[in-house]
Amino acid sequence: MKDFDITVHVSVKDVNELTDEELRLVDAAKDATFRSYSPYSKFSVGAAVLLDNGVIVTGSNQENCAYPSGICAERTAVFYANSRYPDNRVSVICIAARDSSGGFTAVPITPCGSCRQVLIETEKRGGGNMGIMLYGTDAVYCIESARSLLPVSFDETFLE
Numbered sequence: 305m306k307d308f309d310i311t312v313h314v315s316v317k318d319v320n321e322l323t324d325e326e327l328r329l330v331d332a333a334k335d336a337t338f339r340s341y342s343p344y345s346k347f348s349v350g351a352a353v354l355l356d357n358g359v360i361v362t363g364s365n366q367e368n369c370a371y372p373s374g375i376c377a378e379r380t381a382v383f384y385a386n387s388r389y390p391d392n393r394v395s396v397i398c399i400a401a402r403d404s405s406g407g408f409t410a411v412p413i414t415p416c417g418s419c420r421q422v423l424i425e426t427e428k429r430g431g432g433n434m435g436i437m438l439y440g441t442d443a444v445y446c447i448e449s450a451r452s453l454l455p456v457s458f459d460e461t462f463l464e
């Protein structure tokens with residue numbers, strides 16, 4: 305038997321340590337939470353993606369009474385960015401969330417498995433690393449690559 309370990313490097317930053325560009329993305333993600341449609345979970349998620357042309361595209365979670373028909377903020381933002389700007393690479397995605405109290409979560413929000421799968425393919429499609437910023441009021445987690453979020457993942461090579 306052989307074993308291998310997988311480690312993920314996360315830079316934990318205070319909001320005060322972010323660059324102006326990073327702050328702009330955090331603010332866009334936070335702002336997007338106010339456009340969430342989440343009457344069932346009362347959990348409002350916003351995502352903001354920075355494209356290589358400097359444009360920021362946002363998305364929010366869109367729920368449905370048939371629960372699986374809804375979609376997460378991350379995929380809303382990425383799919384919209386990819387459909388509106390198919391030739392531009394997604395450089396960074398930032399995610400923020402407000403819980404049922406209406407306040408932003410203290411602990412950084414993390415993407416679900418389905419979104420991680422989509423983020424990996426979006427990163428590959430762009431041909432370079434896509435940065436991940438996960439916002440919480442106590443800390444911001446910064447991760448250099450979407451691949452880090454879903455190790456040993458399914459990819460297109462299995463389809464060949």
Ligand SMILES: [Zn+2]
Nearest residue numbers: 376415416419
């Ligand atoms: Zn998701």
